[in-house]
Amino acid sequence: MTFPRTSRPARTLTVLAASALALAACTAPADGGTDDAAQASSDAGTAAPADLSAEAAAIDAAAAELPTTTGPFAGEIAVADGVAPPTNSWLTPAVFAPEDRPIFTGVLSARLTGDTLGLGLPQPETSAKVVMGAHPQHVELALPADRYELERVDALSGTFAHYDGETLTGRVTLAEGWPYAAYEAVTAQSIELPAATQPADGGASAEIGGITYRFVTDAPLSGTTLELPAGATLVVFAEPAGSSDADREALLAGAVPLAGTSVEHAVADGNATTTFRYDTGGTPTVVAARPHQQPTLSTDGRVLDATIPTVYGDLALASGTEASFSVPELTPVPELDLSGLTEDERTQVTDLLRADLAGVTFDAADSYFAGKQLQRAAQLYLLAGRLGLDAEAAALKDQMLAELDRWFDPAGCTGTDEKCFAYDDVLGGLVGMQPSYGSDEFNDHHFHYGHMLYALGVLAGEDPSLVERYAPVADLVAWDIAAPEESGAFPQRRAFDDWYGHSWASGTAPFGDGNNQESSSESVNAWTGLTLWAQAAGDEAMAEQARWMLANEAATAMEYWVAPELPEGFGAPSVGINWQGKRDFATFFNADPAAVIGIQLIPMSPTSAAYLGAEPEALQALVDHAVPGGDPTGRPLVDYVVMAQALTDPAAAEAMLERLPAEQVDNGNSLSYLTAFVFAQK
Numbered sequence: 266m267t268f269p270r271t272s273r274p275a276r277t278l279t280v281l282a283a284s285a286l287a288l289a290a291c292t293a294p295a296d297g298g299t300d301d302a303a304q305a306s307s308d309a310g311t312a313a314p315a316d317l318s319a320e321a322a323a324i325d326a327a328a329a330e331l332p333t334t335t336g337p338f339a340g341e342i343a344v345a346d347g348v349a350p351p352t353n354s355w356l357t358p359a360v361f362a363p364e365d366r367p368i369f370t371g372v373l374s375a376r377l378t379g380d381t382l383g384l385g386l387p388q389p390e391t392s393a394k395v396v397m398g399a400h401p402q403h404v405e406l407a408l409p410a411d412r413y414e415l416e417r418v419d420a421l422s423g424t425f426a427h428y429d430g431e432t433l434t435g436r437v438t439l440a441e442g443w444p445y446a447a448y449e450a451v452t453a454q455s456i457e458l459p460a461a462t463q464p465a466d467g468g469a470s471a472e473i474g475g476i477t478y479r480f481v482t483d484a485p486l487s488g489t490t491l492e493l494p495a496g497a498t499l500v501v502f503a504e505p506a507g508s509s510d511a512d513r514e515a516l517l518a519g520a521v522p523l524a525g526t527s528v529e530h531a532v533a534d535g536n537a538t539t540t541f542r543y544d545t546g547g548t549p550t551v552v553a554a555r556p557h558q559q560p561t562l563s564t565d566g567r568v569l570d571a572t573i574p575t576v577y578g579d580l581a582l583a584s585g586t587e588a589s590f591s592v593p594e595l596t597p598v599p600e601l602d603l604s605g606l607t608e609d610e611r612t613q614v615t616d617l618l619r620a621d622l623a624g625v626t627f628d629a630a631d632s633y634f635a636g637k638q639l640q641r642a643a644q645l646y647l648l649a650g651r652l653g654l655d656a657e658a659a660a661l662k663d664q665m666l667a668e669l670d671r672w673f674d675p676a677g678c679t680g681t682d683e684k685c686f687a688y689d690d691v692l693g694g695l696v697g698m699q700p701s702y703g704s705d706e707f708n709d710h711h712f713h714y715g716h717m718l719y720a721l722g723v724l725a726g727e728d729p730s731l732v733e734r735y736a737p738v739a740d741l742v743a744w745d746i747a748a749p750e751e752s753g754a755f756p757q758r759r760a761f762d763d764w765y766g767h768s769w770a771s772g773t774a775p776f777g778d779g780n781n782q783e784s785s786s787e788s789v790n791a792w793t794g795l796t797l798w799a800q801a802a803g804d805e806a807m808a809e810q811a812r813w814m815l816a817n818e819a820a821t822a823m824e825y826w827v828a829p830e831l832p833e834g835f836g837a838p839s840v841g842i843n844w845q846g847k848r849d850f851a852t853f854f855n856a857d858p859a860a861v862i863g864i865q866l867i868p869m870s871p872t873s874a875a876y877l878g879a880e881p882e883a884l885q886a887l888v889d890h891a892v893p894g895g896d897p898t899g900r901p902l903v904d905y906v907v908m909a910q911a912l913t914d915p916a917a918a919e920a921m922l923e924r925l926p927a928e929q930v931d932n933g934n935s936l937s938y939l940t941a942f943v944f945a946q947k
Contacts, residue, residue: 321752328754332678334687336705344415349693349756352707356423357774367400369779369845372444372553374400379412386503389576393836394850398576403473409454410434421526441764442553445502447522450493462489467517477504481520498522505571512569515584519550528763530813536591537816543586553580557824558590592820597793598871600647601945610944615652617937622657627668630683632697636716637933643720644938673738695745707772711746711760715791722797732802749810767821779845784864785822793872819876826865828883838886855901862891863902868933878912885913897925904930911946918943
C-alpha cells in the first residue's frame, strides 16, 4: 500500500555523521503531614524515585496534603511495586487489561498474556471512513510463566517481567520507534518458534502472513525449538518488504537488547527540537521515524532504503542509536488582535459582549464544562479590557476568581464532591470533582485542565499576585498532565507521547486498537494553557517543556488530523479519532461531519489561527465538508467551523455568521468572541 504525498513537497532525510463514572467519597489526609519526600510520595500513592529532585519532592508533599479519592476502576493493574500505573500511554492496554488487548509500538504490535508473547506487523487497510491496522498474531511464543507485570518504564520503552508463580523466568522489552521485540531468558528454558521457522543468518526466520520474521539469537536451535540458557536473549523483528542486502545487514546487526531510552528537547531559534536515544550499550540498532519527523530527521547512522507502511504513512528507518528532528515553534497568543476592526465592528462586538457578560454563569459542577466556562470567561475578560469596558472586566474578574478559589482550594474536596481536586491513590493523579467523560478513569485530563490553566494563565499573566494564591493546586494540576520528571505522585508527561508527538486521551485504554485521541485542538489548547500558567508563575523549565509540547502537538494535529495525507479510498478530508491501530472519520458523540471536524477546532483560541491557518486549502476542504452549501443551521459545533472559515475567507465566514442561530453557539464559546474572531481575521 502506498500513501501518495501530492499536496506537499517530497520529504527528504538528512543523515549526520556519528557524533555525540461511580465516585468514592473524598477523604481528608491524616493530620500533620511530613517533610520526608519518600513518605510524602508513598502517601500520594507510589514510591518515590531514588533521584527525586527538590521540586518533585515538594510536589509530592503537596499532593499528599490533598483529600484522596478512589475512582471506579476496579480491574487488575499489572505493574511491579514502585512503578506508577502508566495511564494515557501506549503501554496502557497491557497494564490495565492483562492478557486481553494488544499494544502498538508504532512499528510492531504485541499481545502479552501470562504465558505467551504474540507479535505482528500490522498491515494497513483502507475503507471509506477507516484506515485499519489491527494487530496480527503472526508470531506466538509460549513462555514458561503464568503472569506478567510492567517492571520498568521510561520515555519510550517498557519491560514486562514474566513469572511462574513467584519465580522470574523472563523479560520482554518493547519500545516506541524500535522495530524489535527483545526477550531475555532469566531461567534456562525452551521456546518453540513458529512451524514455518527455518535456520537463517543470525538465528532463524519464518514467513507468516506474507511477512518474513527474523529471530536473532546465539542460542542453539533444534528444528523449531530454541534452547535458551539463563541470560540468553531472543530479538524478533519483521523484515520490511523491499529490503536491500544492506538493509537486512543493518537490521540484523541492530537486533540487540535494549536497556532503556531517553528523550531530550529544546526550543530555540524558532524550532522545537526532539532527540530520541536508545541505550544499546553503544551498539548501533535501527530506529523508525514518523512522517512528520522525516523532513528534518538527522541520525547517527545510515537511512535504510526500505520503509514500513503504517496507518499513519510510511515509517523511515535508520541505523544508529539516536534520532533528532524539529518542528516550527508555536507561540501562544492569549487574545485577539482587534486593531483592524472598524468602528462599526467594534460597536457590534461591544453590544454583543455586554449581553454575553450579563449572562455569565459558573454553574457546571464537573471539571470539563467548568473548565470551558472558565476559558470562555477569560476570552470575554480580554475582550472587555480591550474594548474599554473596564468596570465590566473587573466585575468578571471577580466572578472568575470566586470560581477559581473553589477549584484551586487545597482542602476544597473536604466535605464536598464538586468544584475541587482530589488525589486518586490507585491510578496516581488528580481528579477534578465532579468527573465527566470518564475523567475519574483518567480520560481527557489535559482537555479539562487545559481550559482551566488557560483562564488562570490569562489572569495571573496580568496580575502576578494570583500566582501565590493558586500555585499550591495549579502546579499539581500541571504536573498531573505534564510532569517534567517522574515523581512519587505523578508519572512523567502523563498525557503526552514523546515519540508520536501528540497526546493520548484514554486513561485505561479499554480498546483493541490501542490508545486514542479525538480532539487534537483541545490538546493544543492544553499546552497553550500550561504555557500561559508556567510563564505567569515564572516556572521556566515547565514553560519550555510546554512550548515544546505545544509545537509538536500543533504539528501532529495538522499532519494527522486536520490536513492529513490519506490513502486512496478514504472518503473524508480529515480524521476525527486517531488510534494507535486505526484512524476514523468519526467522533465518540456525533457522526455529523460538522461534529467530526468541529472537534478538531474547539475552542478556537487566538493560538488556533496560527497553526490551523497554515494550510488554508486543507482547512477550506474541511469547511466545505462540514457545511456543504455554507448553511450552518442545525449542525453541531458549527460555530467553530464558521471561525475556521474566517481563516480562509472572512467574507464567507461573515455570511455564515449571519445565518447562525444564536442557540447554536457552543457553551465554551460566545457570540461576541465568535464575532470578534471573524472580524479579526480580515
